[in-house]
Amino acid sequence: MSEGSKTFREAVSEKFSRSRKPERDVVALGIAFAAMILFVGTGGKVIPQLVAAWRGIAVQPDLLLTNALILNVALIILGCNRYRSLHRELLARRVSEEEARRLADIDPLTNCYNRRSFGPAMERQLAAARENGRAVSVILVDLDNFKQVNDINGHSVGDRVLQTAAERMADTLPADALLARLGGDEFACSVFHAPSNRDGIERLAARLIDRVGKPIDTDDLSIDVTISVGIASSDIVDREQGAPASPQQIMQKADIAMYQAKKAGKNRQFWFEPSMEYELRFRNELESGIRRGIAKGEFVPYYEQQIDLDTGKLVGFEMLARWHSPDLGTVNPDIFIPVAEDIGVIAQLSESLIAQTIEDAKQWHPSLTISVNISPVQLRDPWFSQKLLKILVQHNFPPSRLEIEITESCLHDDIGLVRTMISSLRNQGMRISLDDFGTGYSSLAQLRSLPFDRLKIDRSFIREVHKSQASSKLVDAIVSMGDGLDMPITAEGIESGEILAALKRVGRLKGQGYHYGRPEPAEEVTKRLAEASLLAEDADPAPAPAERHSAAGLA
Incomplete structure (x- = not known):
């Protein structure tokens, strides 16, 4: 262990182990002192009489004074014993108080400062630095994937990892540095x-990343731990605020930088920059806005047409979510969907949009299908298929008109769970499409074993199909594979007549894209369908039960 780490630990230990001298028991001491004075007064008269009586040269001493002398001796003994007893009791109480204070200010697991004591200690450090024209940098450290270490190996191993990480950091830091465990x-x-x-601070942070990141051996296990580091300096924060910054303000900036390190891939360091704070503030506002928007119904479905490329006939729509934010305007799903997944409201948002979509689709011709995208987060919910069926039943909508689209990335998580979910949805009458096909996650074996009803070619291949021979061959191969697996194909991203002409030469496909129009809200779709006589009211009435039976009999 380095000298610096010893100095740090000794300083922490000494700070909390000093005990003040216990207060003296003045009453007990006063009684003993008064008894001594009385003993001297009475003893000076009684003791010579006792000695003379004992030698037989005097009469018996005064009985009252003799009793007073004996009482004085008893009081002296009592006072001294009481004083010694209370002294020991006060000393024990003082030690207990100091230990309680130490435990309140020191993290018991790592023997570092805790959040409560780190602020005042850093306040003193900042005052000393400003007096001497120096600065203080806060290096905020977060262990990457520590929850996974706890979940897999247990909390005892997790505690050992924290202790080892703290020891390695203490060994790396200079002698006058402070180290605290803020929590978790x-x-x-x-x-x-x-x-x-x-x-110099960057080099120190790099050494921390390197030393803490070495494998930790415990209980016949080797645990690999990395750390994400955010740094903020008092002089930079002081200049930004135009006034001396508090420890809490500097730590907040370091925390923002550490968040950036996490976001950039972990196991790295970042200095705080003002742009990071603006981004984080926007993110927080986005999270709050999404929660409010769900409650206020600001998220609405838009619909993109799906066309049979051979006939040019409208066969259905894909639902695409839009957020009509009062502050941000109309927001595309690429912005709010990842945030909704992170904050755990994607299921609530998706179910609300599906319910709106089904109500809209009930006004359309029964031959028109509707496709909805499902988040990978929802597929991890074992009750998802039951929730979806409940929505269909509540809105009296036939499952055969609903097509669920899942992305290839879902197949990379838990293939067994995905297979169970797909089978459950298909058993209820819904159809399942594999979206963004070609982005590299699925294999032919998975396509053969998973009961998909349709493949959707990723738009990145479709965009170049009329220009790039490689893209054209890839699309040909996917269409041929779909024919072999008996899976119809949908091409996304048809944005021009040239792309459409190239796709028509490939085979029978369903397609969608801006060539057929931008996604539209329900009101515009209703107008379009009314003009084309494709509303529910334009459909032929269903035959009566008897007629259906008769038709079945004729067949």
Whole structure:
């Protein structure tokens, strides 16, 4: 262990182990002192009489004074014993109080400062730095994937990982640095440095990443741990705010930088920059807006036409979500869907949109299908198929008109769960499409074993099908494979007549894209369908039960 780490630990230990001298019991001491004075007064008269009586040269001493002398002796003994007893009790109480105070300010697992004590300690550090023209940088450290370590190996192994990480950080930091465990797997270091020595802090952070990232051997296991590091310097934050920054403000900036390190792939360091704070503030506003928007019904379905390329006939729509935000305007799903998945509201959002979509589709001709995209997060819910069936039953909508689209990325998570979910949905009468096919996750074996009803070619291949021979051959191969597996094909991203002409030469396909028009809200779709006589009211009435029976008998 380095000298610096010893100095750090000794300083922490000494700070909390000093005990003040216990207060003295003045009452017990006063009684004993008064008894001694009385003993001297009475003893000076009684003791010579006792000695003379004992020698036989005097009469018996005064009985009252003798009793007073004996009482004085008893009081002296009682006072001294009481004083010693209370002294020991006060000392034990003082030690207990100091230990309780130490435990309140020190993390018991890692023996570092805790969140409560780190702020005041850093406040003193900042004051000393500003007096000497120096700066303090906060290095915020978060262990990557620590929850997974706990879940797989148990909390005892997790505790050992935290202890080892803290020891390695303490060994790496300079002698005058502070180290705290803020909670969970998050640590904070604060280090003195010259304002111009930013490179030195970066090198220190790099050493922390390297040393903490070495395998941790415990209980016959080797645990690989990496850390994400965010850094903020007091001089930079002071200049940004125009006033001396508090420890909490500097730590907040370091936390924002650490979030960026996580977002960029973990196991790396980032300095705080003001743009990071603006991005994080926008993200927080986005999260709050999404939650409010779901409650207020600001998310609405838009519909993109799906066309039979051979006949040019409209055969259905794909539902695409839009957010009519009062602050941001109309927001595309590429922005809000990932955030909704992160904050755990994607299921609520999706189910609301599906319910709206089904109500809209009930006004359309029964021959028109509707496709909806499902998040991988929803497929992990074992009750998803039951929830979807409940929505269909509540809105009296036939499952055969609903097509569920899942992306190839879902096949990379839990193929067994995906197979069960697909089978359950198909058993209820829905059809399943594999979306974004060709992006590299699925294999031929999976396509053969999973009961998909349709493949959708990713738009990145379709865009270049009329220009690139390679894209054209890939599309030909996918269509041929679909024919072999008896899976119809949908081509996404048809944006021009040239692309459409190239696809018509490939085979029988269903297609969609801006060539046929932009996605539209329900009101515009209703107008389009009314003009084409494709509303529900334009459909032929269903035959009566007896007629259906008769027709079946004739068949």
